Amino acid sequence: xxxxxxxxxxxxxxxxxxxxxxxxxxxxxxxxxxxxxxxxxxxxxxxxxxxxxxxxxxxxxxxxxxxxxxxxxxxxxxxxxxxxxxxxxxxxxxxxxxxxxxxxxxxxxxxxxxxxxxxxxxxxxxxxxxxxxxxxxxxxxxxxxxxxxxxxxxxxxxxxxxxxxxxxxxxxxxxxxxxxxxxxxxxxxxxxxxxxxxxxxxxxxxxxxxxxxxxxxxxxxxxxxxxxxxxxxxxxxxxxxxxxxxxxxxxxxxxxxxxxxxxxxxxxxxxxxxxxxxxxxxxxxxxxxxxxxxxxxxxxxxxxxxxxxxxxxxxxxxxxxxxxxxxxxxxxxxxxxx
Amino acid sequence: xxxxxxxxxxxxxxxxxxxxxxxxxxxxxxxxxxxxxxxxxxxxxxxxxxxxxxxxxxxxxxxxxxxxxxxxxxxxxxxxxxxxxxxxxxxxxxxxxxxxxxxxxxxxxxxxxxxxxxxxxxxxxxxxxxxxxxxxxxxxxxxxxxxxxxxxxxxxxxxxxxxxxxxxxxxxxxxxxxxxxxxxxxxxxxxxxxxxxxxxxxxxxxxxxxxxxxxxxxxxxxxxxxxxxxxxxxxxxxxxxxxxxxxxxxxxxxxxxxxxxxxxxxxxxxxxxxxxxxxxxxxxxxxxxxxxxxxxxxxxxxxxxxxxxxxxxxxxxxxxxxxxxxxxxxxxxxxxxxxxxxxxxxxxxxxxxxxxxxxxxxxxxxxxxxxxxxxxxxxxxxxxxxxxxxxxxxxxxxxxxxxxxxxxxxxxxxxxxxxxxxxxxxxxxxxxxxxxxxxx
Numbered sequence: 001x002x003x004x005x006x007x008x009x010x011x012x013x014x015x016x017x018x019x020x021x022x023x024x025x026x027x028x029x030x031x032x033x034x035x036x037x038x039x040x041x042x043x044x045x046x047x048x049x050x051x052x053x054x055x056x057x058x059x060x061x062x063x064x065x066x067x068x069x070x071x072x073x074x075x076x077x078x079x080x081x082x083x084x085x086x087x088x089x090x091x092x093x094x095x096x097x098x099x100x101x102x103x104x105x106x107x108x109x110x111x112x113x114x115x116x117x118x119x120x121x122x123x124x125x126x127x128x129x130x131x132x133x134x135x136x137x138x139x140x141x142x143x144x145x146x147x148x149x150x151x152x153x154x155x156x157x158x159x160x161x162x163x164x165x166x167x168x169x170x171x172x173x174x175x176x177x178x179x180x181x182x183x184x185x186x187x188x189x190x191x192x193x194x195x196x197x198x199x200x201x202x203x204x205x206x207x208x209x210x211x212x213x214x215x216x217x218x219x220x221x222x223x224x225x226x227x228x229x230x231x232x233x234x235x236x237x238x239x240x241x242x243x244x245x246x247x248x249x250x251x252x253x254x255x256x257x258x259x260x261x262x263x264x265x266x267x268x269x270x271x272x273x274x275x276x277x278x279x280x281x282x283x284x285x286x287x288x289x290x291x292x293x294x295x296x297x298x299x300x301x302x303x304x305x306x307x308x309x310x311x312x313x314x315x316x317x318x319x320x321x322x323x324x325x326x327x328x329x330x331x332x333x334x335x336x337x338x
Numbered sequence: 339x340x341x342x343x344x345x346x347x348x349x350x351x352x353x354x355x356x357x358x359x360x361x362x363x364x365x366x367x368x369x370x371x372x373x374x375x376x377x378x379x380x381x382x383x384x385x386x387x388x389x390x391x392x393x394x395x396x397x398x399x400x401x402x403x404x405x406x407x408x409x410x411x412x413x414x415x416x417x418x419x420x421x422x423x424x425x426x427x428x429x430x431x432x433x434x435x436x437x438x439x440x441x442x443x444x445x446x447x448x449x450x451x452x453x454x455x456x457x458x459x460x461x462x463x464x465x466x467x468x469x470x471x472x473x474x475x476x477x478x479x480x481x482x483x484x485x486x487x488x489x490x491x492x493x494x495x496x497x498x499x500x501x502x503x504x505x506x507x508x509x510x511x512x513x514x515x516x517x518x519x520x521x522x523x524x525x526x527x528x529x530x531x532x533x534x535x536x537x538x539x540x541x542x543x544x545x546x547x548x549x550x551x552x553x554x555x556x557x558x559x560x561x562x563x564x565x566x567x568x569x570x571x572x573x574x575x576x577x578x579x580x581x582x583x584x585x586x587x588x589x590x591x592x593x594x595x596x597x598x599x600x601x602x603x604x605x606x607x608x609x610x611x612x613x614x615x616x617x618x619x620x621x622x623x624x625x626x627x628x629x630x631x632x633x634x635x636x637x638x639x640x641x642x643x644x645x646x647x648x649x650x651x652x653x654x655x656x657x658x659x660x661x662x663x664x665x666x667x668x669x670x671x672x673x674x675x676x677x678x679x680x681x682x683x684x685x686x687x688x689x690x691x692x693x694x695x696x697x698x699x700x701x702x703x704x705x706x707x708x709x710x711x712x713x714x715x716x717x718x719x720x721x722x723x724x725x726x727x728x729x730x731x732x733x734x735x736x737x738x739x740x741x742x743x744x745x746x747x748x749x750x751x752x753x754x755x756x757x758x759x760x761x762x763x764x765x766x767x768x769x770x771x772x773x774x775x776x777x778x
Contacts, residue, residue, distance in 0.1 A: 002613055003484075003487070003488050003613065004484070004488075004610065004613040007480075007484055007487075011480060021473075024473060024476055025472040025473060028475060028763075028764045028765050028766075029476075030476050030479055030764070032473075032476050032480075033476050033479050033480060033483060036480045036483060036484065037483055037487070040484070040487050040488075041487075044487050047491075048491070048507075048508075048511065049504075052500060052503045052504040052507050052508075053500055053504065054500075055500055102427060102430070127427070127620075128427065129424075129619065129620045131620070258584070261613075273466060273469055273470070276469050276470065276473055277469045280469065280472070284465050284468050284469050285465065285469070310580075
């Protein structure tokens with residue numbers, strides 16, 4: 001889910017506390033702000049701190065003028081095989097291929113569990129919006145695709161191609177578990193920062209500084225972020241440091257889903273207005289709660305959900321097309337690319 | 339009111355605003371402020387009952403045409419700042435005209451959505467505003483916090499050490515936070531110290547705004563070796579129903595949010611709506627910004643005419659309040675009619691002015707145009723606000739250069755308005771002023 005959905009969820013939950021709403025209105029307290037801050041904090045900790053404190057063992061930086069998919073595949077396989085052979089975890093960071101201020105060269109990486117290999121495909125030049133420029137694919141077919149064998153049986157939480165184009169590239173951690181080699185996507189993400197234990201700890205700290213109510217709001221907003229994330233593809237390391245691994249998500253909502261993000265944010269705003277009105281000394285909306293939510297959310301949200309199916313837009317980034325093609329062609333990337 | 343009179347003043351307002359809007363950095367609020375002062379001094383020029391019509395046509399036109407300098411001359415105001423990046427990218431691909439037209443189409447959609455939202459303006463928005471009013475300060479605080487917490491690092495380079503990576507990333511993050519804080523300080527000073535003469539005190543934010551938002555980009559244009567490619571004037575625009583629906587929904591949400599909340603500008607509203615709807619396609623983004631800024635500027639002013647409520651949102655409504663009070667629903671319908679006529683004219687003018695500016699940049703050196711624009715802005719500030727205004731502009735420019743240099747979000751400059759207003763609303767203003775030695 002996007003940050004704004006978590007942010008508004010944090011604020012929405014804080015408005016359920018009548019006392020907090022009252023002191024905000026009467027004493028100009030910023031207590032409700034804590035809901036928003038702690039609602040988005042798990043991601044802030046990851047993206048502003050966690051990712052920079054992570055130290056990969058291998059960094060792969062493809063040369064823009066000498067691109068070779070096979071070479072990239074072999075570099076990834078080397079890190080994976082080292083983890084399998086030594087029993088120690090290894091981590092590899094893939095970097096983007098920046099060509100100019102506005103253009104990048106796309107490439108895709110996929111771990112194929114069927115053949116226990118890593119497949120790399122160099123894609124077209126793309127814009128900052130990830131839109132490919134037609135006719136920019138590599139002309140040298142042999143350098144366009146590459147495959148490298150990995151020792152051990154591959155096991156991964158996300159069985160999909162990873163597209164690397166703009167901003168920064170992903171990292172992978174390889175860890176041997178028996179005869180299996182586990183591939184973990186973004187090992188620094190949703191670890192300690194996405195745990196209820198850290199949420200409670202931060203809540204206690206907030207409580208000591210700003211008071212008990214602020215502490216409860218902070219811990220609740222933080223925890224709701226973790227719960228919301230569990231509906232996505234990746235879960236969280238829920239009871240760190242007592243648990244070591246990230247759980248899997250329920251895969252019910254995609255992080256970038258426009259409709260999902262909008263409906264959650266909208267629902268939060270409706271709840272915030274409802275609670276601010278409810279705890280006001282002279283409420284302005286006087287209709288029963290069920291009628292309020294029916295008129296403001298259920299009906300418009302339902303219509304939007306129904307109508308949105310008619311407004312599907314073309315995937316101009318070609319991400320879906322490219323990943324589907326890669327999965328389809330996976331078996332065809334044979335020995336000539338190894 | 340005579341229909342012919344209304345039409346004449348609507349056309350006059352549209353034409354005057356169209357000329358003002360293509361001067362980079364010059365805000366319609368400043369020009370409207372001067373016109374209001376003139377209309378009070380020379381009562382026969384614009385009759386008081388026509389004044390809202392005249393101002394409405396100006397704000398509608400400005401909301402359409404201010405994209406042109408943003409796209410072609412790289413100087414945004416506070417609400418068009420998010421059009422700049424994709425808009426300028428379009429221009430660097432020779433498709434600036436397309437960006438300008440998509441934004442104007444967004445403007446037309448914004449106007450139509452405002453008409454459709456009339457029942458909401460009468461029955462829903464006033465209630466929402468009344469519920470949220472006692473909470474405005476922390477809601478604005480939320481926006482500020484969200485802007486800081488979602489600042490994206492542009493500096494994660496291939497540093498060898500953890501510290502190197504951390505430092506590289508935090509350079510731009512820290513620059514964003516520093517911009518926000520310094521703009522806030524500037525805002526606190528200019529809003530609380532009577533630096534300008536009383537007669538022109540309503541222009542107190544103008545030099546800071548031009549310094550923060552416009553001049554850094556114009557100077558960048560002058561010193562950079564940017565080559566402007568030939569601009570293609572396309573005959574058709576690649577937009578389908580789905581893109582229009584999504585862009586319009588996102589833009590309307592952002593615009594109406596900005597219109598309802600004081601100090602929140604169309605750019606901030608557009609940013610939040612963009613996040614809330616997770617839009618990625620550049621065309622959706624550009625279209626949504628067109629919708630958002632029109633709904634923001636025009637919608638905020640339209641709220642002033644809601645019968646018996648006349649909610650004052652936006653600087654123009656505040657300026658008009660001492661001179662004019664809407665009395666009946668008829669005033670609302672007149673304002674709505676003016677808005678529609680002016681929008682139709684502004685759309686046509688936006689096509690004309692876009693082509694005009696394209697010819698200009700094709701025939702005259704881009705750096706020379708930027709130099710002339712810089713000169714015009716400095717002269718305007720000097721004439722309107724004197725040497726103190728120039729000084730404020732220089733301070734604003736220095737702050738506005740931080741995000742340009744460190745590639746951080748320029749929207750942080752909006753701290754010039756957000757921070758002092760939030761502090762005042764929370765009752766912390768006097769304490770801060772005392773702490774800074776600005777209040778004895």
